[in-house]
Structure formats: C-alpha cells, structure tokens
Amino acid sequence: MKKVLVVGASSAIAEAVARIFSGQGAKFYLLARNSEKLSSLEADLLIRGAALVHSERFDINEHWRHEVMLNTVSEVLGGIDVALVAHGTLGNQQECEQSPDLALQELQTNAVSTIAFLTRLGNLFEKQGRGTIVVISSIAGDRGRPSNYVYGTAKAAVTTFCEGLNARLFKAGVHVMTVKPGLVATPMTEGLDMPKALLAEPEQVAADIVRAMEKKIDTLYTPWFWKYIMAGIVHIPTSFFKKLNL
Amino acid sequence: MNGHEICGWGRYPVITVEVHAPKVVSAMGGLLRDAAGSSILARGLGRSYGDSSLNDRVIETRYLDKFIAFDPQTGVLTSQAGTSLAEILRVFLPKGWFLPVTPGSRFITLGGAVASDVHGKNHHVSGCFCEHVERFEVMVGPDRVVTCSREQEPELFYATCGGMGLTGVILTVSLRLKTVTSAFIDQQTFKARNLAHSLELFEQNSRSTYSVAWIDCVATGQNLGRSLVMTGEHAADNKLDLPVKKSLAVPFDMPPGMLNIHSVSLFNTLYYNRVRGDMVRKRVHYEPFFYPLDGVLQWNRLYGKNGFTQYQFVIPKSAGLRGMSGILQEITKSGKGSFLAVLKVFGQENPNHLSFPMEGYTLALDFKIEKELFPLLERLDAMVLDLGGRVYLTKDVRMSAATFARSYRKIDLFQSVRERYGVNGVFASHQSRRLGLDL
Structure with a gap:
C-alpha cells in the first residue's frame, strides 16, 4: 500500500495523480492552501478506494512549518513512498514586469520555497533510503520566453535543483523525477489562449507521471511530443529567438 | 473570462459567450450575484445537441466533479x-x-x-x-x-x-x-424485414432489460423500416475487468458531400447485411453495447463544419405502426437519409414536468444542417403533433414555441414552480427563449 504525500493537492495534475493512486488503495497526506478543496478531495479519494486520507491546510511559503509538517506526515503515514510536489502559481507576466515585488513573490512560491521544502524532503528520503520524489516543473523552464520568463526562471531553478538532488539521492536509493508538462487544461492555465491541438488533459498527464515513476524516468516531458518541441526551441539561435513572440 | 466559443454536440449554432468555471461550490453564489439582471445557465460537458446548454453567460461544472x-x-x-x-x-x-x-x-x-x-x-x-x-x-x-x-x-x-x-x-x-456481476452484456440481434416486423420484435422482447433497433432510413417500399433489433441482459460471468481500448477520433471536419444518399445507403446496406441469419447471439462488453459512438471520439465532425441536428420524437402507442410509417416515408422521400436512426419502445411517462418520454415509439435521426432541412423538420413536427407526440428538448435546436406549447402539457405547472422559486428569467437558455419560456 503506497504512502503518498501530495503538496499542492488541489492542483489539477496532483488531483488526477492522487485519483490513480486511490484506486490502488493508497494512504494519503494532502497539503494545500484551500481547505474547501481539500475536504472535497478527501471524500472523493476515500470513495475511490484510498485506505486513509489526512489533509491539512498548508502554504509552501510558511517555511517555519516545513520541518514539523514533514515529521508529522512521515509519522502518520509510517514513512513516505511517494512525495508529489505540485503546488504553484502562474502569475501575470506583464504585471511582474512592472513590479519587482510581484516578480519576487512568484519566485518565492515557485522556486525559493519549493527548494527549501525539497531540501528537507530530500534529507528525509535520504534517511529512509528509499522512495520517489516527483516534482512538477515546466517546459517554461527550458528557455526564457518573453511571454512568461518570470515563471520560467522559477521552473528553471527547480529543474536544475532537482537534477542535482536526483544525482545526490540516487546513491541513497531515492529517485527524484522532474516532470515538465506542456500545455495542460487546468484552472491555472484557464483564460490563456492556447492551441487546442497541443492541449492535454490533466488525466493524461497524470497517467504519464504514474507510468514514468514505475520506469524510474529522470525527466519526463508530458505529453511526449513536448520533448521534441522543446528540443527544437532550445536550439533556435538567440539572434533569431529574440525576434519571435513566443 | 470573456469571449469563449461554445456549441452543443451538433456544433450548430456556435456562439461566443462568457464562461465561468468555479473551482469550489462556495464560488457559485458570487457568480449568481454578479449575474443579477442578466440570465445565467449551468452547463456540463455540452453533449446536448442543440441550444439547450447555450446562454450568453454560462457556468461550467467541470471542476465540481468530486x-x-x-x-x-x-x-x-x-x-x-x-x-x-x-x-x-x-x-x-x-x-x-x-x-x-x-x-x-x-x-x-x-x-x-x-x-x-x-x-x-x-x-x-x-x-x-x-x-x-x-x-x-x-x-x-x-x-x-x-x-x-x-x-x-x-x-x-x-x-x-x-x-x-x-x-x-x-x-x-x-x-x-x-x-x-459482469461488465459484459449478452446481446441478441434480430434482423427485422420492415417496420411492422421491428415493432413485433420489440413486443416479443418486452421483458428484455435492454432493447433498441437501428433502422435503415434509406430502405423504401417493402423494406421500409427494416432494422436490426438488439436486446441485452447483463451477463453473469463475474468478469468485472475494464477494457483497455484506445478510442479512435475523427481528426478533421468531413468535407462537404461525403455524406450523401449513396454513401449512407451503402453504409446501411453493409450494416444490415453484417448480420447473417435471423438472430445472432453474442457476449459483448458494455462499452460497445451502450456507447457504440463514444468509441469514435468527436464523431460529430462527420457531418462537416456546418454541424448537424438530431431529431428525436415520440408518438403514443395508439399512433403505432401507421403513424411511424407515415413519418418514415416522409423522411425517405426527402432523401436526407440519416447516418443514424434509432428506434425504441418507451414505457410509461413519469410525473416530471418537461420529461420527454411517453408510452409509445421513439425515433432519433441525424440530419446535416442545411437550409432545406428546416421545412422538412417543420413538416415532421406537424405529423408528430397530429399523432399526439412530441420532440426531445435535449436534441432540439429549432422547434417553434407553438409546437412546444401544443406538445408539452405541463408547461404552466413548470412555469408556476419557476415563479414560486424566483428563477424564471434568472436561469435561461437560447432554447428557453426560443420556446417562449423566457423573454
């Protein structure tokens, strides 16, 4: 029976992953900012077959709670097999360009606090000597694009951090997987003008994540074709790239 | 969140509206408060065919799925x-x-x-x-x-x-x-020579849990109403496993002219002759039995970019064979043969004010949207009304307020309840305005 910690449990991708694990009778500790979403997800997962669901209101920016929270989770579940770190905000790029405070706030939530949390989480897993840490990063971190480079900066930091953490913890028997979803139809991306043909459903991304965890993939692009799209984008010469409106 | 294009499953009409998709139930009250003065409508997956899920302001319930x-x-x-x-x-x-x-x-x-x-x-x-x-x-x-x-x-x-x-x-x-106790259905398929034979087979199988007929609307004369009548019972083989089948999808809109009397007639003949002998027994998974078209994602694209409508009516049992034959003849005469024609016998009517089914026979057909279609559907409406029948609101996109008023008999009751709860005009749709339920 898998013991699963979900940070940012009300995010669409996290919810879809949790639903898959609930069908396998997993035990959960769910963390999110919105308690209404938490309590409805709690009931939902139990009906789907979860053996146990704990949930607690939690904001990743409350650094002082990280250590106590992780100890509690580990104690309640009796160790952690899977930690899914899926929280995040997609700030408004134009507003971030005008306000350094706002830009720093985005970096705080999506990068700094995430790294602080992953530091403690990594150490806990290292001590356990087993388990999988899944971190939702983004294709936005692969290249700084004018449309969302603040968000992209945060995700680039998280991606690099996870790559290093993975290489470190591998020796301790822990797997850290970085997930780079493409365009996904979620509440976070609502209102964005996205090409329908490339748009994925959270359920599709979740199924990819669960499959990739079993195969111990290090970096997952999902859906798969983003690996090739991003390989293309990364190789566009900057002299030309800067003329594009990506 | 303004300016979203939405449409029903028939992809006609397509309108640009304000869409809200609350993440939590507690956000719903605020949306209704903001809408004060104009109408609003809840919308699920948009599978009703016509304009019944359309309004200038809609609330999508897709995140409220717990x-x-x-x-x-x-x-x-x-x-x-x-x-x-x-x-x-x-x-x-x-x-x-x-x-x-x-x-x-x-x-x-x-x-x-x-x-x-x-x-x-x-x-x-x-x-x-x-x-x-x-x-x-x-x-x-x-x-x-x-x-x-x-x-x-x-x-x-x-x-x-x-x-x-x-x-x-x-x-x-x-x-x-x-x-x-099983994910499977024991299916029997009977070949019916014509409409009378089809109705007779329904009668003989009235104790089957499931029954439906696929009518070949292109067949005429002696063959008018030839069909495959299918019945089903839940199997008892303790196999509850789920299928692991990928769905096909229609990747683009069908070019105009692909769906015509010849292609449909060919399809129907092949479909009908697929069943050899008078009756075939088969154990099938529940998905193809109940949802044959869900297996082809976005099959609504088959009718091209102008969209289509599904016309589904019911006539009372007393109108029976003669009534159904008359309507079928009118359809075959028009040459607008439909890809899909489903015949079914309904049981008793329920007390809900606007529910469609009544004891009798129902037929559902798809028609590509084109200018000449509307007069045909008006003629069909008149025939259905004369026989004491009605047309299904969930598929409708063009029925007149007069036809609606003559065929749904509990409209006054429905409206009085809406008034009592103060919801008339507050929750409305393109359809409700067309049918005269709202201004």
Missing part, C-alpha cells in the same frame, strides 16, 4: 453535479455497480443527466434517469440552496428533473446505482 458519499448497503452515490457518468462507471463497475439508466454517451455529467432526465435502452422497464435519483441540491439564488426529493420540496424536484437547467444550478445528485 464524489461525496457512497453507501454500499443501498448503492446510493452522492456526487457533485459535474461528475461524468464515464467516471462513475470507471470507479464503480469494478466494484459491481452499474448505472441504473444510461443514454448513448457516457461523456455527460450527473447534473446534465438530471436536467435532461435522460433515458436509455431500458426505458420500458426502468424509466428515466431521474426515477433513480433520490435527491439533489439545486442553487436557486446566490444565498439559497434547496435540497429536493419526492418528499422534500417535491414541486421543485419534478420541475428540475428534465427541467433543462431552468430552475437553477444543480450542485449535487444522489443516485441509486444497481448491482451487476
């Missing part, structure tokens, strides 16, 4: 209204539970199933969807959620079941599931 409670003693599942029937089957079938009534698509929400009071292949024995609904919560105003059942606020219950979302936003639904 299970709330399940009682394995009684089989009653309570869930948020945005939950799809597909999801219920995915989670509950492996545990031995099945939907008590299901329409031909599982990609619809609980809220939509209640609002359309959908029916399925077992109408003659199990009635409509809402007959298996114990209670639901409907938000009739920013600060008012009403729990309805047959005992509690019954008028609002009967108005909301089949009420096309015009009584408020359905928030949660408690549905009684039924037990099964």
